Amino acid sequence: MLNSKKAWKKWGDENPYYAVVSTEGLRKENISDEALAAFFESGRLHIDHVFSTIESKLDPLFAPKKVVDFGCGTGRLTIPLSKRCEKVIGIDVAPSMLREATENCIRFNVSNAQFAELDSGLKMLRDIDLLHSFIVFQHIPVRQGLKTIDRLLSSLSPDGCVVLHVTFERNASVLKKIGFWARNNIPLAHSILQFALRRSVSDPPMQMNHYPLNALLKKFYRSGFQSVYLEITDHNGFLGVIIYAKNQKPVVRS
Numbered sequence: 001m002l003n004s005k006k007a008w009k010k011w012g013d014e015n016p017y018y019a020v021v022s023t024e025g026l027r028k029e030n031i032s033d034e035a036l037a038a039f040f041e042s043g044r045l046h047i048d049h050v051f052s053t054i055e056s057k058l059d060p061l062f063a064p065k066k067v068v069d070f071g072c073g074t075g076r077l078t079i080p081l082s083k084r085c086e087k088v089i090g091i092d093v094a095p096s097m098l099r100e101a102t103e104n105c106i107r108f109n110v111s112n113a114q115f116a117e118l119d120s121g122l123k124m125l126r127d128i129d130l131l132h133s134f135i136v137f138q139h140i141p142v143r144q145g146l147k148t149i150d151r152l153l154s155s156l157s158p159d160g161c162v163v164l165h166v167t168f169e170r171n172a173s174v175l176k177k178i179g180f181w182a183r184n185n186i187p188l189a190h191s192i193l194q195f196a197l198r199r200s201v202s203d204p205p206m207q208m209n210h211y212p213l214n215a216l217l218k219k220f221y222r223s224g225f226q227s228v229y230l231e232i233t234d235h236n237g238f239l240g241v242i243i244y245a246k247n248q249k250p251v252v253r254s
Helices: 002-014 016-020 034-059 077-084 095-107 117-122 140-155 173-184 191-195 212-220
Strands: 068-072 087-092 115-116 130-135 156-170 225-237 238-246
Touching: 002 016, 002 095, 016 034, 016 087, 016 095, 034 077, 034 156, 034 225, 034 238, 068 140, 077 095, 077 115, 077 130, 077 191, 087 095, 087 117, 095 115, 115 117, 117 140, 130 140, 140 156, 140 212, 212 238
Parallel strands: 068 087, 068 130, 087 115, 130 156
Antiparallel strands: 156 238, 225 238
C-alpha cells in the first residue's frame, strides 16, 4: 500500500490527467484545451451512464443528496456528480490530485464539492446516498482494498446505492503478465522495460490488482444487499466489472 500511495502522489505531482486517462495527449507536455475538454466530457458521459443504469436496473426514482467519489483524482467524475446531488465528497490519496480537483471545481463553478485525503475522508463518511468509484481499486492492493470497501459499505444510507468498479483478470499472454509482475516486484525492472518500450523512465509503476469476485460479492450479501447488477468492462485487456447495488433490506413478513 505504501508503494501504491507513493506512486500516486508522484503521478499527481507530475502527470495528473495522464494518470487518470492514459493517453499521450494528456501528458503535461502535450495537453491542450481540446484534450482537457474531451477529458471532462468523458466524465459527464460516464456519470450519465451510471445514473441511467441505476434508474433502469435498481431504482427509477433515485435522487441522491450526499455522494462520495472515491479515488476522485482531478475531479473528472466529481464535477458531473455535483450536478446531481446536494453535496459530493471527493476522496483521493494524492494531495496534488485534490488540489487540481479543487481548481477544476472553481473553473466549472462547482460550489457543493468537498475534498479530503484518504484517511481523513474515510473517517468522515456516514449516511451516504451514492458511493461511486471507477478505475480506482485496481491500483490498491487487494487486502487493503477489501478493508476499504467494508468501510465504504458501512457508511451507506438505508436506501443508498453503490457503483463500484474492480478488475478481476488480465486478458494477455503469459509473457506480458510476467513483465507486468516484474515491473512491480523486481528493482529496476520497470525502468528497463520503460526504456525498451521507448516510454518515460520517470513514470512510476502503476499497480493493477485483481479482486476475487466471490469474496467481494459475499461482502455485499453479508451487508444486506438484495439487488445487484453487474457490467463487464475491458480496459486494454484488463477485464473488470462495475457492481451496481442498492442497500435495500429484505422485508420481514410475519
